[in-house]
Amino acid sequence: MSSLVAPSILASDFSRLGEEVASVTAAGADWIHCDVMDGDFVPNISFGSVIVDAAGRHTHLPLDVHLMIQRPDRYLEQFLRVKGAASVTSHLEANHDAGITLDRTRAVGKKAGLSIKPGTPLDQARPLFGRFDILLIMTVEPGFGGQAFIPEMLPKIRKAAQLREDLGLGFQIEVDGGITVETAALCRDAGADVMVAGTSVFKAADRAAEILALKG
Numbered sequence: 001m002s003s004l005v006a007p008s009i010l011a012s013d014f015s016r017l018g019e020e021v022a023s024v025t026a027a028g029a030d031w032i033h034c035d036v037m038d039g040d041f042v043p044n045i046s047f048g049s050v051i052v053d054a055a056g057r058h059t060h061l062p063l064d065v066h067l068m069i070q071r072p073d074r075y076l077e078q079f080l081r082v083k084g085a086a087s088v089t090s091h092l093e094a095n096h097d098a099g100i101t102l103d104r105t106r107a108v109g110k111k112a113g114l115s116i117k118p119g120t121p122l123d124q125a126r127p128l129f130g131r132f133d134i135l136l137i138m139t140v141e142p143g144f145g146g147q148a149f150i151p152e153m154l155p156k157i158r159k160a161a162q163l164r165e166d167l168g169l170g171f172q173i174e175v176d177g178g179i180t181v182e183t184a185a186l187c188r189d190a191g192a193d194v195m196v197a198g199t200s201v202f203k204a205a206d207r208a209a210e211i212l213a214l215k216g
Contacts, residue, residue: 002215003184004194006031006064006174009055010046011145011198017051018058020202027207028215031064031086032056033176033196035145036079038069041094042143049078056084063087064196066115066176068142070095073104080108089113089136089174092125102131113174117142122156122163133171134194135160139187140177145198149178154190161191181213188216 007029012020021032034052039045056063063084069075072090079088088105092098092114105112113134116125118141125135137157140147153175160173175187176196184195195214204210 003188003192004030005201005211005214006033006194006196007201007211008033008035008145008176008196008198010035011202017055021055021058024201024207024211025059025061028211029061031062031194032059033064033066036065036067036069037143041070041091042068044143049075049082052079052085053082056082059084065089066113066136067091072096073101076101076104080105080110085110087111087113087134089115089134091115091117093117093120099128099131102128106133118150118153122159129163129167130169134174135171136174136176137192138177139175139179139183142177147178149180149183151186154186157187157190157192179214181210184214185216
């Protein structure tokens with residue numbers, strides 16, 4: 001079964017953001033992934049809701065918003081109001097009541113996502129199973145693009161897929177970090193549904209061919 005591919009605009013040329021988003025849309029992307037970073041939860045600063053909104057004006061695809069920020073509840077409404085934002089994902093480890101953040105996201109008709117860092121055991125997310133639509137498993141330490149995939153995350157993906165089946169749930173498993181054609185195949189075999197790929201797509205000589213290969 002093929003995967004969905006969500007190119008991360010963090011790896012795009014921001015001086016040509018609209019063109020870059022339109023390019024990967026035409027190349028066959030399924031979602032547009034927007035990494036929001038605050039310089040506190042992760043050691044990098046990226047952009048806020050204004051840029052997410054701007055990206056959305058150049059695509060018909062769903063915007064997949066990933067909040068790598070402390071206290072995401074403070075800024076949640078800004079992102080929920082973005083017209084094209086179909087999903088908003090926040091981190092279990094961020095300083096907030098993750099369950100309430102998930103519920104608020106679902107209440108306005110958006111997909112609610114929960115993300116966990118490489119060092120966070122999947123069991124810590126178990127109490128929230130059934131309250132999210134996307135489980136985003138980080139396959140690098142969040143903060144910077146272009147990092148190498150951490151292969152030790154594959155058992156976590158397999159465990160999440162098994163739990164999903166055992167509990168009869170329908171959430172999507174998304175992976176983010178070091179995703180290439182080779183690592184996407186490993187993640188897909190482990191049970192992942194959505195591949196976030198930044199560098200591998202935006203730096204590809206042929207973006208359409210790269211996205212097709214990532215889909216498997």
